[in-house]
Structure formats: C-alpha cells, structure tokens
Amino acid sequence: MRVFTSLDEVAGAVGEQLGTSDWLRIDQDRVNQFADATGDHQWIHVDVERSKDGPFGGTIAHGYLTLSLIPYLGAQVFALDTPGAKLNYGVNKVRFPNPVLVGSRVRSHVSVADVSDLPKGKQLTLKHTVEIEDQDKPACVAETVVLLLP
DSSP states (O other): OEEEOSHHHHHTTTTOEEEEOOOEEOOHHHHHHHHHHHTOOOHHHHOHHHHTTSTTSSOBOOHHHHHHTHHHHHTTTEEEOOSSOEEEEEEEEEEOOSOOBTTOEEEEEEEEEEEEEETTEEEEEEEEEEEETTOSSOSEEEEEEEEEOO
C-alpha cells in the first residue's frame, strides 16, 4: 500500500500506478441492500427469477454500486496521511462499460492522473479502473477528485 504523508509527495506521484486492490465478490445481498438504500429496485438488479430471462442471464449490480465501492477498494491501495482535511470534491468522468453479474468478483486499479495547485492546497485527480474477473472490459472507469488542504 502506498501511503502519502505530504502534499509534495502527492504532487510527485502524477502518472504513477499506485496498485491494485484485492478481489471483492458482488453477492445478491449487497445488491439488495444497495437497492434498499437508494430506492432503485429495478428487476434487473433484484429479481433473480425474472432476470434469468433478461439480457444478462442473471441479476447485475447497479452501476452506482460499483462506483460507490471505489473508496473501499481504493483504501486497500493507498492512504492519504497528509496533514489537514481531505475532501471528496466530485467525479470528472464515470463510465460503466460492462455490467457486473451478481457472483462476479471485482477489483480496482488506481493511478494518480493529476495534481493541481489551489490557493489553499492541492486538487488530486485519481483514475480508478474497476475490472471484472475474467472479463476484457472493465465494469467502471472513473476519475475522482479530492481536495487536500494543509
């Protein structure tokens, strides 16, 4: 795991591949809990019987569930032990090129895409590529933005 202890160290890591998380199995219980939390109970996510005849042959994870796993998966790859506040600022771009079938395993590859100076700190842009085991196309590609304040 890569641990950053200063803003200068973060700035020096632009273009660096930080690593890859462990695999995480996406089970139906996790998908159902996400559906309950968000109110998104579309049958393709939660109706196991109906989805067998659907376009993917089974239930799939919500795209936003996959996106929401980025902090959990990323915490296995890097830590920001820099002084000051660390604030989620947003997401520049998110794509879901491939659905995650329930029962599949995913993991995230993390790299530092950019670090820019702000009047009161740094803006860190991370690229996350969430792959699905034994699939050519990733489940999610996202650029997340973090504000690092001294």
